[in-house]
Amino acid sequence: MTENGAPGVLIDVLRVFCGPDGRHGNALGVVREGSALPDEAARQALAKELGFSETVFVDDPERGAVDIYTPGLRLPFAGHPLVGAAWLLDIDVLELAVGDVFARQDGEFTWVTARPEWAPPRTLRQYASAAEVEALDVPEPGEWVYAWGWEDEAAGRVRARAFPGRGDGIDEDEATGAAALLLTAQLGRALNITQGKGSQLLTAPGPDDTIELGGRVRLERILPS
Incomplete structure (x- = not known):
């Protein structure tokens, strides 16, 4: 168990945006049971301890509600966590405070649609x-x-x-x-x-x-x- 984690919670570690040979990609931690760490301070502490550029907490896997953290701050939006979460949860929509992010699978690629602003x-x-x-x-x-x-x-x-x-x-x-x-x-x-x-x-x-x-x-x- 990590120092700031919750007993029994598993963290999926993904590689997102891998190269054609399946190598590289950006590491991403996904906490599927986000309800086990409901407060922002606990989530921030775990994201810092894991040390990935971003960690995603899934608040509702059916609705696709997610919460994103870097080791130092909470983010309203980030690209590689959403592509990774869409692939892992296999859903069509991810819910963020800024708006809905639509997702689709196309062969070996996972796509999300977002607004640059x-x-x-x-x-x-x-x-x-x-x-x-x-x-x-x-x-x-x-x-x-x-x-x-x-x-x-x-x-x-x-x-x-x-x-x-x-x-x-x-x-x-x-x-x-x-x-x-x-x-x-x-x-x-x-x-x-x-x-x-x-x-x-x-x-x-x-x-x-x-x-x-x-x-x-x-x-x-x-x-x-």
Whole structure:
């Protein structure tokens, strides 16, 4: 049992936005029995102890009501936790305070539809080439930076890295759905993003200024709380 956990609660550890070979992806903790940790302080403590970039607490699996935390704060919206939760719960709608997020399965990909204005502010910083992005060092804590450059502009292929700048132990985020939404909204086109060590995120503009965000998900392990 983790120090801040609840007896008998299991934590599904997923990898979200895996590459074509099934590797990489961003680790995500999902607490299916969110009612076992009903208060915000207990959830924040567990998210900090687990140390994933985000942890999801499922408040109602049938309605898809979920609550998202980083190691340092609660988030109203985040991309990779929602793709992971949609895959794990196998439902069509996820309920958030900001609005409903629609989900679908398409072969090996899980997709969610969201609005870019739900995403937290990010600094989108373009570099002249993918090689420049790859060569970047982790910056000092400060602003949240999504560094990106074209691998193949005609094909919509992007190389990206994400630096949260929070000082909470997450120096680089392996795969960041919210930032991908913002970049897609800025560029106004579908993107195929390689982020981090080899994660893959797909995006596509949808109707009414929505954006679809898709990726592969796999179950890595199950942890006792």
